[in-house]
Amino acid sequence: MPQTELRLMCRNRFAAICSKISLTVAIVFGVAALLTVALPVLSAFALALEVLFKALTVVATLGLIFLFYPEFMNSIGEKDIIDTQVIMEFLRKSAPYVLAVLGVLAILSIVLFACDKRQRHGGRLACNIISLALGVIIGVICFVRIGG
Amino acid sequence: MNKIGLKIAANSFLKCPYVTADSQPVKLRRNGQWYEGEVSSDAETVFVSVQKHYELESKLWFLIGIGYFFISLFGLFDCRWGGKFRCLNFTVQIKPIQDTHLEIKFLNFVQNGRAAQIVGNCAIDEISNVYYCNKLLRRRRRILALVETLIWFALIAAVVCLVLHRFGII
Numbered sequence: 001m002p003q004t005e006l007r008l009m010c011r012n013r014f015a016a017i018c019s020k021i022s023l024t025v026a027i028v029f030g031v032a033a034l035l036t037v038a039l040p041v042l043s044a045f046a047l048a049l050e051v052l053f054k055a056l057t058v059v060a061t062l063g064l065i066f067l068f069y070p071e072f073m074n075s076i077g078e079k080d081i082i083d084t085q086v087i088m089e090f091l092r093k094s095a096p097y098v099l100a101v102l103g104v105l106a107i108l109s110i111v112l113f114a115c116d117k118r119q120r121h122g123g124r125l126a127c128n129i130i131s132l133a134l135g136v137i138i139g140v141i142c143f144v145r146i147g148g
Numbered sequence: 149m150n151k152i153g154l155k156i157a158a159n160s161f162l163k164c165p166y167v168t169a170d171s172q173p174v175k176l177r178r179n180g181q182w183y184e185g186e187v188s189s190d191a192e193t194v195f196v197s198v199q200k201h202y203e204l205e206s207k208l209w210f211l212i213g214i215g216y217f218f219i220s221l222f223g224l225f226d227c228r229w230g231g232k233f234r235c236l237n238f239t240v241q242i243k244p245i246q247d248t249h250l251e252i253k254f255l256n257f258v259q260n261g262r263a264a265q266i267v268g269n270c271a272i273d274e275i276s277n278v279y280y281c282n283k284l285l286r287r288r289r290r291i292l293a294l295v296e297t298l299i300w301f302a303l304i305a306a307v308v309c310l311v312l313h314r315f316g317i318i
Contacts (some may be wrong), residue, residue: 006206020225102295117177
């Protein structure tokens with residue numbers, strides 16, 4: 001078996017593995033980071049629905065509720081569906097390392113795929129660029145939400 | 149010096165063919181669905197060969213396989229090896245003229261079936277033209293799969309032992 005061919009195949013396989021890892025990490029961290037942004041919005045929306053349904057269904061007995069529980073309206077705003085502090089803490093601790101590894105892997109696989117002139121790796125290159133972009137978005141979210 | 153223009157239409161199985169002319173690799177560039185290359189030769193007859201290679205053909209196949217298993221985080225992010233290891237044996241002998249053009253179209257894979265159709269403006273003598281499944285590579289892949297499974301069992305056992313030890317059970 002020709003050594004050049006073997007080297008090319010090994011390089012392509014390594015690039016594909018790097019690409020898969022970077023994309024998976026980007027998706028997992030992207031979802032985690034976006035949750036920290038989206039959850040307060042979702043919880044506010046759920047709160048609005050909750051209030052709406054309560055207003056519709058409970059309006060008839062609201063007087064009774066206020067009779068027994070006068071602080072009911074004040075307690076609605078205090079509720080939080082999911083504690084985003086846990087996710088934020090996780091991101092704060094691991095984000096710098098994970099983002100660094102993600103960036104290195106994505107750039108490495110982009111370079112390796114781009115160097116291969118014999119085959120076209122358009123799809124994989126696009127996926128890597130997306131994962132890199134996702135990494136940048138996660139970085140911005142972490143910087144804005146958590147403070148670096 | 150005679151110039152031989154090669155035009156190869158690869159199919160889904162043979163995405164990146166390895167082509168040699170008189171045992172020298174031919175540089176191919178992709179042009180749409182075609183791979184194109186050019187060979188210059190003074191010889192009266194030229195042997196053109198197309199091959200499909202796999203990493204497991206190497207002498208260091210076991211190290212390569214296990215290395216990729218660890219690099220890809222215990223095979224979680226590894227690429228598929230292609231279970232059937234389809235190969236081809238395609239060699240033709242041609243007698244080139246001043247401006248030779250060869251067009252090789254690869255057919256769909258059929259075990260022990262014809263691999264390609266060749267059209268050209270010179271005398272072409274087919275030496276071999278057949279698809280086959282490489283049983284040696286399949287056996288090597290099975291050995292690798294077995295070793296990988298054993299590593300996974302060892303890993304799971306180690307994790308279970310660690311957890312049990314942490315909770316003071318063992």
